[in-house]
Amino acid sequence: MITVENLSKTFGEVSALNAVSLDARQGEMLVLVGPSGCGKTTCLRCIAGLERPTSGRIRIGERMITAIEDGVFVPPEKREIGMVFQSYAVWPHMTVFENGAYPLRAMGLRGDEVHKRVLEALKLVQLEPLAERYSSQISGGQQQRVALARSLVGAPKLLLFDEPLSNLDANLRLQMRIEIKELQRRLGFTAVYVTHDQAEAMAIADRIAIMEKGSLRQVGSPRDIYEHPANTFVAGFMGTTNLLQGKVAAKDGAGALVRTASGVEVRVALADGVGPGDAVWVSIRPEAMQIRAGQPAGANAWPATIRIATYVGESIIYRAELGGLNVELHAPPSENYPAGAGVTLAADPRRCILLRE
Amino acid sequence: MELAVTGGVTLLVLWLVFYPVAWLGWAAFHRGAPGDTGSWTLENFALLADTSYWRLVGRSLLAGTGITLVATLIGVPLAWLTVKTDMPCKRLVELSAILPFFTSTFIGGLAWIFLGNPTNGLLKLWFGLPVNVYSMSGIIWVTGIYMAPYMFLFTAAALRNVDTTYEEASFMCGGSLWRTLTRVTLPLILPALLSGMSLVLVISMGIFGVAAILGFPAKIILLATEIYAKTVLTPPNFGAATVCGLTLMAITAGLIVLQRRILRRGSYALVGGRGFRAKLYPLGRWTPLALAACGLYALLAVILPGLVLIKTSLQPYPTPKFGLWTLDNWTAFFEKADLLQTLLRSLYLSTFGATFCVVLTAVIAYIIHRSNAPGRRFLEQVSVMPIGIPGIVMGLAMIWAYITWPVWGSIWVLIIAYLTLFMPYGVRALGATIVQIHPELEESSRVHRASWLRTFVRVVLPLLRPGIYSTWILLFIIFIREISAAVLLTSINTRLFPVLIFEQWTEGYLNVMSAGALLLSLIMLAVIALFKWGFRVDLSPAYR
Numbered sequence: 001m002i003t004v005e006n007l008s009k010t011f012g013e014v015s016a017l018n019a020v021s022l023d024a025r026q027g028e029m030l031v032l033v034g035p036s037g038c039g040k041t042t043c044l045r046c047i048a049g050l051e052r053p054t055s056g057r058i059r060i061g062e063r064m065i066t067a068i069e070d071g072v073f074v075p076p077e078k079r080e081i082g083m084v085f086q087s088y089a090v091w092p093h094m095t096v097f098e099n100g101a102y103p104l105r106a107m108g109l110r111g112d113e114v115h116k117r118v119l120e121a122l123k124l125v126q127l128e129p130l131a132e133r134y135s136s137q138i139s140g141g142q143q144q145r146v147a148l149a150r151s152l153v154g155a156p157k158l159l160l161f162d163e164p165l166s167n168l169d170a171n172l173r174l175q176m177r178i179e180i181k182e183l184q185r186r187l188g189f190t191a192v193y194v195t196h197d198q199a200e201a202m203a204i205a206d207r208i209a210i211m212e213k214g215s216l217r218q219v220g221s222p223r224d225i226y227e228h229p230a231n232t233f234v235a236g237f238m239g240t241t242n243l244l245q246g247k248v249a250a251k252d253g254a255g256a257l258v259r260t261a262s263g264v265e266v267r268v269a270l271a272d273g274v275g276p277g278d279a280v281w282v283s284i285r286p287e288a289m290q291i292r293a294g295q296p297a298g299a300n301a302w303p304a305t306i307r308i309a310t311y312v313g314e315s316i317i318y319r320a321e322l323g324g325l326n327v328e329l330h331a332p333p334s335e336n337y338p339a340g341a342g343v344t345l346a347a348d349p350r351r352c353i354l355l356r357e
Numbered sequence: 358m359e360l361a362v363t364g365g366v367t368l369l370v371l372w373l374v375f376y377p378v379a380w381l382g383w384a385a386f387h388r389g390a391p392g393d394t395g396s397w398t399l400e401n402f403a404l405l406a407d408t409s410y411w412r413l414v415g416r417s418l419l420a421g422t423g424i425t426l427v428a429t430l431i432g433v434p435l436a437w438l439t440v441k442t443d444m445p446c447k448r449l450v451e452l453s454a455i456l457p458f459f460t461s462t463f464i465g466g467l468a469w470i471f472l473g474n475p476t477n478g479l480l481k482l483w484f485g486l487p488v489n490v491y492s493m494s495g496i497i498w499v500t501g502i503y504m505a506p507y508m509f510l511f512t513a514a515a516l517r518n519v520d521t522t523y524e525e526a527s528f529m530c531g532g533s534l535w536r537t538l539t540r541v542t543l544p545l546i547l548p549a550l551l552s553g554m555s556l557v558l559v560i561s562m563g564i565f566g567v568a569a570i571l572g573f574p575a576k577i578i579l580l581a582t583e584i585y586a587k588t589v590l591t592p593p594n595f596g597a598a599t600v601c602g603l604t605l606m607a608i609t610a611g612l613i614v615l616q617r618r619i620l621r622r623g624s625y626a627l628v629g630g631r632g633f634r635a636k637l638y639p640l641g642r643w644t645p646l647a648l649a650a651c652g653l654y655a656l657l658a659v660i661l662p663g664l665v666l667i668k669t670s671l672q673p674y675p676t677p678k679f680g681l682w683t684l685d686n687w688t689a690f691f692e693k694a695d696l697l698q699t700l701l702r703s704l705y706l707s708t709f710g711a712t713f714c715v716v717l718t719a720v721i722a723y724i725i726h727r728s729n730a731p732g733r734r735f736l737e738q739v740s741v742m743p744i745g746i747p748g749i750v751m752g753l754a755m756i757w758a759y760i761t762w763p764v765w766g767s768i769w770v771l772i773i774a775y776l777t778l779f780m781p782y783g784v785r786a787l788g789a790t791i792v793q794i795h796p797e798l799e800e801s802s803r804v805h806r807a808s809w810l811r812t813f814v815r816v817v818l819p820l821l822r823p824g825i826y827s828t829w830i831l832l833f834i835i836f837i838r839e840i841s842a843a844v845l846l847t848s849i850n851t852r853l854f855p856v857l858i859f860e861q862w863t864e865g866y867l868n869v870m871s872a873g874a875l876l877l878s879l880i881m882l883a884v885i886a887l888f889k890w891g892f893r894v895d896l897s898p899a900y901r
Contacts, residue, residue: 075809091802
């Protein structure tokens with residue numbers, strides 16, 4: 001539905017996007033996520049036409065909207081898109097209704113048609129009763145809904161979201177997250193959604209594209225990305241993880257054995273494309289580690305010392321020292337060990353992920 | 358499109374600023390008068406070997422420094438009282454501190470002639486105060502009290518940006534009020550304060566009106582008045598005037614460079630992380646004293662001068678007595694054949710000039726803050742340069758530059774001069790408004806199917822409107838009261854109202870002059886009132 005090919009953008013000397021290629025299928029919610037300055041907003045603004053890329057192509061359906069090499073650059077207003085901005089950008093000199101009617105009037109529609117469609121859009125976001133209010137008379141969450149209605153009203157081919165929830169308070173953010181997801185299911189629109197919040201990305205995405213320093217690092221479903229990160233950056237950015245650096249000590253049919261500099265040995269189940277002696281990382285999620293009393297026995301069980309135990313209600317977060325490294329693990333609250341206790345940590349080799357970079 | 362507009366505007370601004378200034382530089386090295394210049398020479402600079410010339414320069418610097426100090430000592434405490442304490446009647450105090458800003462040092466100076474002249478000044482005859490405004494200290498005092506509003510506005514803006522928690526943290530650490538003020542508040546606003554002071558110094562150095570009416574009788578000549586004397590009084594000496602002009606401009610331009618450096622170096626991150634809570638310092642038993650100080654300022658800067666002008670304009674000659682009431686001055690004024698013409702001309706110039714200036718500076722400010730055009734930083738720097746050009750120097754430069762042009766002798770020379778001189782005010786005020794419009798408001802319009810033009814008309818212009826109105830009024834007021842550039846550029850056919858008032862003073866018709874000064878003040882107040890209450894325009898963007 002939307003295809004981005006080799007998109008690059010430089011600001012003076014600084015390269016904000018390096019040959020990024022992406023696509024989102026019809027009815028799909030594609031989330032661009034990454035730390036600030038990773039190029040995700042630049043990418044979105046290039047799709048919107050608010051920024052002119054240095055090179056690359058963008059198509060919506062079959063229509064080419066940007067092809068710098070061929071001199072094609074369709075201005076934003078001709079791209080038939082809707083966009084929700086971080087600051088909401090609800091025009092303060094217009095009422096809620098007028099904000100909603102703006103795209104329709106710019107399209108040349110008048111009278112009853114406009115009235116009908118604006119009210120329909122306002123109904124979708126439960127704002128019909130506030131149609132005659134000005135933005136100064138409604139709350140931040142309501143402004144967010146106005147922005148959403150305005151982006152939907154022109155029946156755009158594509159919806160863009162630029163960190164739409166980052167100015168809302170925590171509770172409202174969770175609620176709006178679900179509402180946007182439900183609206184998308186119901187109306188079936190295609191969307192590209194930018195956020196820096198990995199939890200939000202996981203919750204709202206059909207597919208996630210992770211960016212770092214202007215380049216794409218991995219694209220996949222939330223589950224894919226969490227359970228099979230492509231590299232240490234993705235593993236560390238999406239959720240919390242423990243990264244153990246080491247070398248492949250042995251490889252066999254059941255995976256490989258990785259040994260860290262301090263001598264900790266970790267067995268991993270999947271070890272394609274690496275051979276003995278290769279420098280690698282092993283990523284173990286905090287919830288993939290079990291904690292128990294007593295001496296370690298068998299593979300992937302290591303002696304460790306609890307440093308700090310933090311009770312957070314649904315679980316206890318332990319920070320422990322394992323072979324000279326600090327690791328974090330999440331255990332059920334029933335497993336109670338004090339700081340300083342000697343314990344055994346264990347992890348299933350299938351949940352110890354080998355990373356090459 | 359963007360490039361063409363930026364290029365065109367930059368060329369226009371370069372022309373406006375540098376064409377007259379370049380002529381001034383050229384003229385310094387040539388014999389003869391404007392329009393009739395002779396051969397190349399260095400003899401104009403012989404002046405520089407004269408010790409009396411350096412005494413003149415020193416005297417001007419002394420006056421400027423004194424004025425700045427008076428303005429600071431009045432403006433800063435007033436600002437602190439209104440912004441940071443729980444003093445009552447704040448709006449009234451703020452009004453009396455801003456009102457002189459919206460009127461004129463020149464009119465204030467005229468009124469002070471009656472209050473403080475050494476023979477029959479009212480302060481002497483009524484209160485026995487031995488004051489003499491026809492002196493250096495007179496010039497410093499009178500100009501200082503009318504420059505105080507600038508310091509008030511600069512300081513108040515800076516103080517509003519100081520998060521109260523910084524001060525509360527000082528109190529929590531056991532700091533007294535005095536310690537907090539001198540160790541926390543003052544250092545935080547120091548860059549803004551110093552930058553404001555250098556701007557006030559620049560403006561004071563270029564002031565002509567007060568320096569002339571208080572200086573000439575006592576034979577105290579400053580650079581600004583020397584330029585006037587050498588240009589207008591016979592026999593004219595354009596070479597000497599030009600050298601004086603260049604000296605004055607070198608000083609003011611140097612101060613502007615200094616001010617830029619202060620601002621760049623000292624831009625503290627004043628805004629605290631969290632929301633502001635306007636916790637006000639309780640004055641307690643000091644309240645009456647604070648109010649009395651504010652009242653004294655209002656009395657000296659606004660009330661007494663206003664009343665004395667009213668009184669004098671209704672009497673046949675300057676007198677401390679009441680009585681002899683007459684409307685002769687007013688009728689004399691209105692019977693003068695060219696009065697109405699002069700008044701209309703001034704209104705015409707101010708209306709059109711302010712409009713041109715708003716249009717030009719709106720485009721400049723928009724390019725500076727909202728375009729990616731290369732050269733927009735350069736445009737910004739050039740467009741605010743005239744801040745460092747005193748009005749009277751600009752007047753002199755305009756004579757050299759435009760005397761052979763067909764526009765010479767028409768009102769357009771004055772419009773061009775004013776446009777150039779006051780461009781920085783427009784760029785600042787409109788820039789401040791544009792910066793407040795979130796760019797996403799425009800982008801959202803583009804994305805939602807509106808063209809560039811539709812976006813400008815439907816979104817940018819409506820959001821800019823309050824700023825445009827208030828900037829227009831500010832410029833209108835500045836244009837209609839301006840005298841420094843006008844004294845050198847007006848002829849019989851292009852005489853402006855402030856110049857007419859000045860001529861009444863030269864000819865000694867002090868009571869008629871009072872009527873004129875009052876009339877000018879009333880016009881300005883009427884325009885402000887009309888916009889503020891008639892059109893509900895918020896004037897604060899223009900001066901904040």
